[in-house]
Amino acid sequence: MSSSDRSTGLTSLARSGFDDLSGADVLLDELAEALGVAREVVVAPSGEAADPDAALRALVRVARRAPEPVRALIEDAEAWENAWLLLGASMGYGEFYSRHPDQLGALAGAGRELPSAATMTATLLAAVGADEGFASSGDESAWVRLRVAYRTQVALIAVHDLRQRQPEIILHAVAAALADAAGAALEASLAVARTRITDGGPGGQYSRAHVAATRFAIIGMGKTGARELNYVSDVDVIFVGGAPEDPDVGVSEGRAIDIGTRLAVQTMRGISEVEVEPPLWEVDANLRPEGKQGALVRTLHSHVSYYERWAKSWEFQALLKARPIAGDRGLGDDYVAAVRPMVWTSAARENFVDSVQRMRERVTDNIPADEVANQIKLGPGGIRDVEFTVQLLQLVHGLSDPSIHQAGTLVALDALVAEGYIGRTDAAAFATNYRMLRVLEHRLQLRRLSRTHLMPTDRTELRVLARSSRLSDTGTALVRRWESIKREVRDIHVRLFYRPLLSAVAALPAEERVLSSAQAHDRLAAIGFVDPRGALRTIGALTSGLSRKATIQRHLMPIMIRWFADGVDPDYGLLAFRRVSERLGDTPWFLRMLRDSTGAAERLTKVLSGSRYVGELMEWIPESAAWLDRDDQLQPRSGVALQEEARAIQERHSTIDDAMRAVRALRRREVLRTAIGGVLGILSIDQIAEALTTITETTIQATLRAVRREVVPAEDDGLDFAVIAVGRFGGAELGFGSDADVLYVFRANDVPVHRAGALAARLVAGLREHSEDFRLPLDLDADLRPEGRKGPLARSLEAYETYYARWSLSWEAQALLRARGIAGSVSLIAAFTEMADAVRYRPSPDPNGLREIKRIKARVENERLPQGADPARHLKLGRGSLSDVEWLVQLMQLQHAAAIPDLRTPSTLGALEVLEREGLLPGLAVARLREAWVLASRLRSANTLLSGTTSDVLPTDRGRLDGIARLLEYPPHSATAVEEDYLAVTRRSRRVFEKYFYG
Template sequence: MTPLLLDSIPSDLLFLQQKAQREWAHALEEQQIANPLWPESRYQAFIRVCTLSDFVLSQAIRDPQMLIDLVRSGQLDRTLVPGEIRHQLHERLTDCNDEASLLLHLRQHRNYQQVRIIWRDLLRQAELSETCRDLSAMADACTDLAYHWLYKQHCQLFGTPIGRYSKQPQQLVVLGMGKLGAYELNLSSDVDLIFTYPEGGETEGAKRSLDNQEFFTRLGQKLIKALDTITADGFAFRVDMRLRPYGSSGPLVYSFTAIEQYYQNQGRDWERYAMIKARVVAGDQNAGSRLLRILRPFVYRRYLDFSAIEALRSMKQLIQQEVRRKDMDDNIKLGSGGIREVEFIAQAFQLIHGGRDLSLQQRPLLNILDTLAAQGYMPSADVTELKDAYRFLRYTEHALQAVADLQTQSLPDTALEQARLAFIMGFSDWTTFIGQLMYWRKRIEYHFRAVIADPDADDEECIGGEWLPVWEDSIAVESIYQQFSDAGYQDSHAAWQRIVQLRESAQLRAMQRIGRERLDTFMPRFLAQTVEHDNPDLVLERVLPLVEAVARRSAYLVLLTENPGALLRVISLCAASPWIAEQLSRFPALLDELLNEGRLYRPPLAPELTAELREHLLRIPEEDVEQQMNALRHFKLAHRLRVAASEIAGTLPLMKVSDYLTWLAEAILEQVLHLVWNEMVRKHGLPKRLDGSPSELDFVVVGYGKLGGIELGHGSDLDLVFIYDCDPLAETDGQRPIDGAQFYTRMGQRIIFMLTTRTTAGGLYDVDMRLRPSGDSGLLASSLSAFARYQAEQAWTWEHQALIRARVLVGSATLTEQFNQVRLKILGRQRDLSVLRDEVSEMREKMRHNHGTQITQGGLGQNAFSADVPFDLKQDAGGIVDIEFMVQYAVLAWSWQYPQLVTYTDNIRILDGLGAENLFSANHVRTLQEAYKAYRAAAHRLALQKQQGVVEGNLFIDERHAVMGVWQELGLSYL
């Protein structure tokens, strides 16, 4: 929200306008410079800027020709392209021969750019982002070009610094912190810098060598002087070095080793907070990027970092105390509801979540706020409010600093300056402006207080305090039993034994003091929450293993302590599903998903899934396979948990559960395919087509079974077939050539490796390749022509049944179409129905004999089933496989007449098609569909209870008889 540009100068400021006109005319006359005869609109714009900015007026009077040249250049009317500010300074420095000249050119360049930037800002020709970007680009250019000029001079005087181990010339790495690091400088910012260099050693090439530390210390001192020293032309940038290790008392420069050791051993949380925005602004960019990678684990913990929350809370309290102590009501940066509080909100989320959520590992504040909304950390409405408030305050900050080029964020106390500030901000009077300003500051203060709020801050006593004596074992056992019983536990003895076992476990005995303190805070809260559930015994049984699992990583205990809503969701989900309880215990990082209730119970749609995973992987270096694999696994775990939670909560019906689980698998397969393809091409080059042209991913992954039929369950494996189209004998065009068949076979092996290998985050999927041509004895990847020949000449009927549920998941669009044509041709054959019925019945019998729990011989009466014999939902007579086989029989029997029957791969829509063509009666279609959905819903529920797909024999009697009735009406038999 850019402030308005009011039409005319108010009467309060007219004398400033007249002063600007007089002094400009006098300067032209005194320096004998011809009046530039600008168009009236240009002159009025100039006078307006000089009325509002004493700094611009002073620069114009001091050097009218500079101002005239700036206007003539056209740079006032356009946005500069990236690198243009640096190029202009580079041109200035081409004839720079000494340090005095260097200081002069830096300051002249700064004044020129400062006038241009203020002009465009005050006339609303530049958005806030452009102003901040140009100021940061100017600081980068001044720092880097001054550094390189001074480095060359120092090397001539003292020799070139050489690394002790690498034997390579060394350069300084200048880190820009704070607003400079985030490209957010204001009109009069300090630049916060840290100086470091790759490795120790000595200079070479001079009479007397210097230690690298001394060389770079002298160079750093000269660089500070070049930027910071005030001359007749002012300064380039004020330099603040206090963010370096040990602050002002520490060395001016550090080697990479020294700075890494400092942050590892002594780095404090506020230094992590500061390092979020660190960026290489000058010196060796490549070495600087390497340093930032080294320091990233210090800034961003790999796990969800709620251990930082106490430090953040302390920092927040210090901010609030400072505001009260120093009476900063008029300071729009440091005061209550000021700019610093918005920055704190964003960076608090970055510190806590940034190690796991790579989208938060960025610097610009407005981008971070957008990410907080997009990722569900904050409501979109709150983020929009914070962004609007932040922009208003930053524009106000620039308005304050544009007046006199002073480093101030304090509101003026004179009527004149108040009127000038209100006018710059687009308000007709001070009262209206200050009312709007206070509104935004109140909104910022509200959101600031809500961030990492102490859950006990407003409570008179600690939540769960009545359970503290139980956890501490400080009361008699009889009293403990009575308390459990009074609270609603059915088995007080078992509940207490579980507590004792946890207290005496090896995990807890090995905890450090801070971890034990966190556990002692958490457990009373947890016990107080368990009794709010209908079955506290079950909650205790299922959640205590999770507590034990995370005991050594107590940041997760802080997460649950700080987020009562997340703890409630843990309790309800674990009570509802032992599968979820086990997942959380095995992979505690999933607790992060429970923080956002809205996101937890609203899994994304297929395109959003794909885009989210692609974006996540883009931030990982392509050569870091381990991190890629862990990212894929965590993505699957997180989204599978969200689907399960939604299913339990009833926000996701059965059919949608399978859809989401299938979409998840497809999104992962797509990224795995591209990762493996890029890796193979880097190693071996591109394979060749039969015409000799390079092959661009002529490869598809075909899904069979539940995956192909869009019916995945929570624990389903993936039935896959790999098909390619290239010249199998022609070699690839890379440095390590292999033939095409071998290329795609290795590619298939690599895909299976990526999917099945178990890391600390578990595995992705079990993969079954037995449905490929010739099964386990066949090639891992087949050419399309070989696949077509096999299906036409060698495949069994059961393989054609499987082909009905086959579907290309990812890969070449052209090859997908060709595969679909082969599938249509094979399935569309006319078959002998009596032979087909016999073969389908025989295969069904084999499956039931090998996997079922009971075999029905003969009649369909009520006595055909025994209540004492369990019913296997999938394999027994009248179950899921019967329905699937009937659908497959129908497609093979009639698709030669009704090719539309092979359009879909899922049973529900194929049954719809059979009904539409009157091949099945409407009653049969409804019977089979309802039974199929009922069976699958039961199987899903059992999976979440970690139980096999088997129910009591007295269940689903009607459905089983109905399915078996349709089976026999089709002429199929139970052998």
């Protein structure tokens, strides 16, 4: 061959995937000459081989020893291609055919379909000369024949597998065939074992009749039982023995167990013991009762007794895949029938879900540190993540749903999707990635016919794996794809495996898992529903039908009912859930969130059964349910963000009605966000007050902009107008249901005074009209203005100055302490603030004015309390409550704020801190005042959240009081505790107030 021809030949070899070009060139010449065919014929199928160098070396090695089988193979183009495929993927089979060249002939015709279980069983039994359950001989040669026949059958499976362009599609069929091959091998090994232990066998001591009559079954566990086995994997088994059904045979139960134990030992030896032909795989019987310490063979009754009394949760998880695979099928079927009910009730055991989760974590923790990143099976994002997730979902939901009682992972996954326990998207990703991971595992094990689950790091091995799996073109691309698969699998696993819903469902009492029984009415009444008949109607409306929504809600409803029952008002909560659910329809995210989120379903039941205020708003804003999945979604939005949104709204809408409709929707949404955060305890009373104040400010600012655009013509644009917050609004201390106390001020500038006053009045009227919201009222209360209700709603800045200079009373200076501009002209707000400072922070407060404030406070206590109200229970005006704390703080501000600039704050709590720091109030007094103010504020908001209506009175109704207590995070049935706490706190506060206010 010329140098140019040789160069062209080497280039062709490189294109076919050869790595050692020179070595391959020499070996091809040798093989072509040995077989008497053209070199082109020899090398033709090499491009399909994952590792053509290894395939060529194996063929040359076999041909050197026995050329005839190789020569016969090359005469069949399909068989020759099969040989390149198999030997290019498996150096282990290269060694096998070197030992047994005669087995190459089986590759002719291979690959077109998978061998059936019956064919493989018949073939392996024939290899050991089995007849009526006994092998023709019991010596070691029978084991060798068995192993050779088994590997030949597995080669047929491998060829079919390797011929697929998308091997992941037929993974389930290949895995099932491998499990069937393992069952056939155990059946054949059992036949040899029977022969070995008879009195004619090597060291045998039992009669053939007694051995034949003894009942003995091999139960496949794990991947073998589920028919999803690997090429080389431990085969997990459990052995069951028993006396003959006919007592006349003369084999007692004890003797039957002795015989069964010998059969088990010999069967395992036939598969796993080192012989001339290497072992097939490890037969692992450690899943038996008591593990390695337990008896190898037990009777069925002994197994059942153990599982009923002593078994741990993981043992039932293992039994999920149990299947008879060899021996007495009748006994095997009886075993499965006996343990299966215990499997599907095991999730009801105490801490079952936690124990399964911890077991998965222990598996990961026990991986050597240097292997974690390369573990395809056990590592994060590996095969076990999929399998554990599917099994846990099955076992928990299988408590009440037989349709998901499946053994195989992929079949079970399909059932879980069909019944709504897992979303289609997650299931599809899980299934696809699981198949790919299993294909990688299969190809790794085929490579050397060894049990391994580690992704190679060697460049050549990665390239071979990429070609054999057909999942990528190069090793680098394969690693990238594998890393992507791991990330996706791990993400889904963490979301589903640690789903709080699983623990909740598993912990349900048996009688509550199905809501359609005749006792449903009584159960609902027993767990707290006041109107169980109405609850049943609501449940029926939610769960009836064949839609996916109804299916998912049927599964969720038992545990959600329990959660509703744990709430304050389960009847209302369930009804509100129905309304929200109906508004959202079949919205995919809602159903997915309820089923898959980390606690959103439970949170939803808590807020709906604990707060009518939330329930009524959520009915109008059902998409707010999405916030329950993440705490950050329940954090108040900043004032800047709300302002930007409000301005964008006004730019999008051309009419004031449209713009204000959107602004009202914004306010409802943000108040609802704050309310949910409050009910769930995510927000403190300070955060709630700040959020509600910000939302109200934004609403007023947006409304004023919209109204001004409508009311003030361009020629009067010089008019300044501002809204001043006073009272709790000015102090940024709003609660749910609080009015927004305001003052209105204008400055005419170059606009005629009478016209400026008329425009200001129209602005006020427009503000009040367009801020009205029948769903979530916003009361702009101007009663704290000069002259009270008798005075004009809006005054000019000059009129305010004149009034305060000449006519104002001490309480009006007091009211200005919390005055703060929140909307309108910035310069006017600054001017108003300067004027207010001169009134409220006078260097020498009038003693008569301070005495008048004290007289007014006493009159308020006597005259403003609603008729018949208990002063000890009024949260605003009662003894030691909000009014006492605020009036004391404001009195001291009037006395000292001129000299102490830090006291010039509208915040009650902020002023208290300064009073303590400056030594004007002792620390204990401040602590008692703060405690009373905070508790009264929380109770006021909780009262509104619970009922959806505003009330300033601590209720006497025990049920309502308990509901308020629950919102304040007291334990259930704490009506008396919260009442006693409030009365005690306000008594202490009142004593402080009387000492420092009147003293």
